[in-house]
Amino acid sequence: MPHLPLISGADATRTLDALFINAPLRDYGQRPRTNDYTLPVLGMAYIATYAQRAGFTVGVLDAEAHGLGIDETAKIVNEAAPRWAAMNLLAPTYEMSARIASQLDPAIALMVGGHHAKALPDRILADPRMVNLRALVLGEGELRVAALLEDEQRRRELPGVIWRDPILGTRATGIADPQTNARMLGPDINTLPYVNRAFLPQDPYQAAPTTTDRRIAASRGTDWLAAAALNGHQEANIVGSRGCPYNCTFCGAAWSANPDVKIRVRSPQNIIGELDQLHAEYGTTAFRFVDDLFLGVRDVIHEHMKAFAETGIGDRYVWDATGRINVLDRLSDNDLDTLVSNGLREVALGIESGSDRILKAMDKRIDAEMTDRVARRLLAHGIGVKGYFILGFPGETRVDLDATVQHIRTLWDIADHNPGDLRASVFEFRPYPGTPVWTTLTEAGHDPDALLAYGDVDLTQDGADESMRQRDEFNFSVGIQFGDVPLDQVRTTLAMLTREQHERNHGGPAAAA
Missing domain, CATH: 3.80.30.20 (tm_1862 like domain)
Structure with a gap:
């Protein structure tokens, strides 16, 4: 797998089901970073760990930890060719994430989550740079991300998952059994596996x-x-x-x-x-x-x-x-x-x-x-x-x-x-x-x-x-x-x-x- 040293936790012998991408806080291709440590993306690592335990091959590309630029980050994702690319959207780094998304191969499906996605879902769905976006996940993602990796069509039964209908251009939302909503949206954190630190390059x-x-x-x-x-x-x-x-x-x-x-x-x-x-x-x-x-x-x-x-x-x-x-x-x-x-x-x-x-x-x-x-x-x-x-x-x-x-x-x-x-x-x-x-x-x-x-x-x-x-x-x-x-x-x-x-x-x- 190309650039494997920069993709944390991946199995080089298997095709990636998902690559989780932490966008850089600024484009380090334009100005190199000056600090040498950033906080680990624990939330992303929790989701990757759960997906891995569910049998999927996943990795984490922490572009901030590695000080990567926008173009280099997108190139690594495209060469890794995962089925899904997943991003955690934050307000200060949204532009970095959107610019990376705009350069991704159309064959790679995109899912997003995070505070910014939760606060402004319709704005993100309407962003032309997010053309490959197939699932916007509101809130904690462990169970629903694993379900999406199993079958994209399951988004129709998942609470708090939104996408834009490619034909009608309207917002579509998963409709789940109310009895499953609480478990999907707020999993029992005592039953989640401990974070696999292989997904965290600096922790x-x-x-x-x-x-x-x-x-x-x-x-x-x-x-x-x-x-x-x-x-x-x-x-x-x-x-x-x-x-x-x-x-x-x-x-x-x-x-x-x-x-x-x-x-x-x-x-x-x-x-x-x-x-x-x-x-x-x-x-x-x-x-x-x-x-x-x-x-x-x-x-x-x-x-x-x-x-x-x-x-x-x-x-x-x-x-x-x-x-x-x-x-x-x-x-x-x-x-x-x-x-x-x-x-x-x-x-x-x-x-x-x-x-x-x-x-x-x-x-x-x-x-x-x-x-x-x-x-x-x-x-x-x-x-x-x-x-x-x-x-x-x-x-x-x-x-x-x-x-x-x-x-x-x-x-x-x-x-x-x-x-x-x-x-x-x-x-x-x-x-x-x-x-x-x-x-x-x-x-x-x-x-x-x-x-x-x-x-x-x-x-x-x-x-x-x-x-x-x-x-x-x-x-x-x-x-x-x-x-x-x-x-x-x-x-x-x-x-x-x-x-x-x-x-x-x-x-x-x-x-x-």
Whole structure:
């Protein structure tokens, strides 16, 4: 099979039933990528793994991980000649996906899914570059993709599958037995096979030791987990749940944008089984839970930590997770001690803003004082915090922006006086279709075409080139000023904060201050 080294998980002796394509975030044929790591496409790998277990020959072409250009990606797909090409559509990369699709051999059937497909299905069906599109899958795809690979005509009986009638030009939708809808649309995640990591070219991966790793290693002496921390862990990404009960207005996972998604949490035994499998196969000792909110429900946290303690997870592994500030605020100090003893290394928090007015507009259900309190307690327990922040949110004033800058610096100061470390990851606001704020903006008169005109932003004029290197893929904008602060000033602030965080990471001036 041509280009086999770039197609992950494929059997070279068999014809591909499906090739899953993760489009590049920009056309690297025009400008080579600068970062050397991107998050693995776990959702795509879940679908590929399920299809493989169902007996189909599949592979994953992660054009972002390999830094491929549009033309090269399309060439690889055409030479591999799968029966189906499958794409995960995201708003910032839709143009990349559509350009690849326009170059595919007409003999290759195309299926698509993802947040963008779910939010704007008719727009995608009408795109002339998607002429080969034979199935648009809304929501979680494991069971329905396998059914489509078995027989394309099964789309007529599958819920949440849409296509355009080639003769009439009208939208056609599968009609399923209502009793099968729930199972097809929201599979029991405890029965899904563990992700076959052969489909992920960069996961597991060797990570450099963090500040928290060094602290843990020093406290543990000479045991093998301490040695792993000092040398850098073999790390893997993992999903512990699906769905989110919150409605943050900017987020594609908001419940109002996903009324069909039932919140499901994997059992602790199921999760522990995957941790142990990854350790046995790859020597993995660190894990990163990347689902929307792994630490998002207090009762679930207690259940998982009880099982983690009973199986000695904290003696064997470290792990990072996403968390919800208002939930963590209700945990006791004993709860935080339990998290630490069970291996928690860092929590990623959607702090977003230092302005209570903006936090209310975002429907975050938190305030800056709560964030300060939660971060202080986590850091005091030696738990690292990765805080996400958004600049330029609709309606943001200079006072709001300054409050966010001050909030970040206050949190850095708290970290400087506690054993835990704080990393600030700052982004320019960008609207995603299907989210509550998208509806607000379009109802206010914003042109959807303008809201979808994503482009990458060059911050080198503000001296942020090196500091942006590891997050090159996230630096996107639609070029619209949504608040009161001019866009160039938003970007100058973004570059300043990112540069300061970079200096803190590397012991520069900010770290010494």
